[in-house]
Amino acid sequence: QIAERLGSPSFLINCAGGNHPTATTTAEQLAPDLSNMSDSFFGIDVDGFRQVMDLNLLGSVLPCSVIGKRLVANGGGAIINISSMNAYRPLTRIPAYSAGKSAVTNFTEWLAVHLAPTQVRVNAIAPGFFLTEQLKFLAFEENGDLTPRYKKVLANTPMNRFGDPAELVSTLLYLMSDQSKFVTGVVIPVDGGFNAFSGV
Numbered sequence: 367q368i369a370e371r372l373g374s375p376s377f378l379i380n381c382a383g384g385n386h387p388t389a390t391t392t393a394e395q396l397a398p399d400l401s402n403m404s405d406s407f408f409g410i411d412v413d414g415f416r417q418v419m420d421l422n423l424l425g426s427v428l429p430c431s432v433i434g435k436r437l438v439a440n441g442g443g444a445i446i447n448i449s450s451m452n453a454y455r456p457l458t459r460i461p462a463y464s465a466g467k468s469a470v471t472n473f474t475e476w477l478a479v480h481l482a483p484t485q486v487r488v489n490a491i492a493p494g495f496f497l498t499e500q501l502k503f504l505a506f507e508e509n510g511d512l513t514p515r516y517k518k519v520l521a522n523t524p525m526n527r528f529g530d531p532a533e534l535v536s537t538l539l540y541l542m543s544d545q546s547k548f549v550t551g552v553v554i555p556v557d558g559g560f561n562a563f564s565g566v
Contacts, residue, residue, distance in 0.1 A: 374440050377542050378433040380447045382425025388414025389462035407461060415462040422466025423473065430477060434486065442485035446541050447474045449492040449553055454561050467492075471553050478551030487550040489541045494557025495519050496529040524559035 369375070392405035403409065426447050437443035453471040456464035471490060478488035495501060495516075505516035505528075512520070520526055537556050540546050555561045 369436065375433055375436055376440070376443045378429055378437070378443075378445045379538065379542075380426050380429050380445065382422060382429070383448060383450070383463075383467070384418070384421050385460055385463040386414050386418050386421075389418040389460070391459045391461070394458035410461070418462035419466045419469070422463065423469045426470050427473060430473075430488075434477075434481065437486045438481065438484045443487075444542050444546075445477070445481075445486065445488045446538060447488070447490040449474065449490045451492055451494045451555065451557050451560055453492060453553070454555070474553060475551045482550055487541075487546070489546070489550060490553040491534060491537055491541070492553050492555045492557065492561070493534060494523065494529055494555065494560040496531050496534070498531055501528065519560075522560060522563055522565060523557070524563050527558065529556065529558060 388411040391407055391410060393402045396402065396406040396408075430445055430447075434445060437445070447470055449471045450463075450467035452460065452464040453468040456468075471492070474488055474490040481488055495505075505512055505519075507513055520528070534556055537554055541549070541554070
């Protein structure tokens with residue numbers, strides 16, 4: 367129906383992603399005396415974990431399968447998946463999301479090799495922390511102060527700020543354009559230096 371109404375696609379921008387409270391730990395680490403077992407990894411709901419993995423991984427795989435077939439038939443195009451900094455540096459409390467985005471990164475590299483003979487390029491962007499509506503909800507207290515967790519995030523982002531969602535656009539346009547026609551299988555961090563920073 368999409369092809370009939372809008373014509374054959376040239377690109378796929380794959381923005382699947384998200385987390386769920388049932389796949390999140392309350393505790394950042396397991397206590398040495400094991401007093402917080404239910405708040406740790408051992409208290410995570412398996413179905414919740416699976417739901418987050420399906421959302422992030424299959425939510426990327428299925429559009430690649432459907433739209434990718436059209437791109438192959440057209441003789442070329444570009445797929446851009448959205449990975450995450452969590453694929454490189456998994457944050458505490460969100461193991462399923464981190465694992466899912468790591469899987470997206472690996473799948474992007476695999477699919478890039480698989481489709482290379484067809485002139486369909488497959489790349490990904492790994493955003494750092496961008497001031498989206500969701501992040502505003504997670505990162506700020508009711509009084510407008512940053513939460514302790516997101517103070518840590520900024521302390522580990524050398525540019526010492528959150529990204530503006532518009533700042534992802536130039537990377538996206540590059541990966542869609544002929545300027546990157548010999549680029550496939552890469553994951554580009556757009557993160558203010560978060561991935562490069564060792565903390566010291």
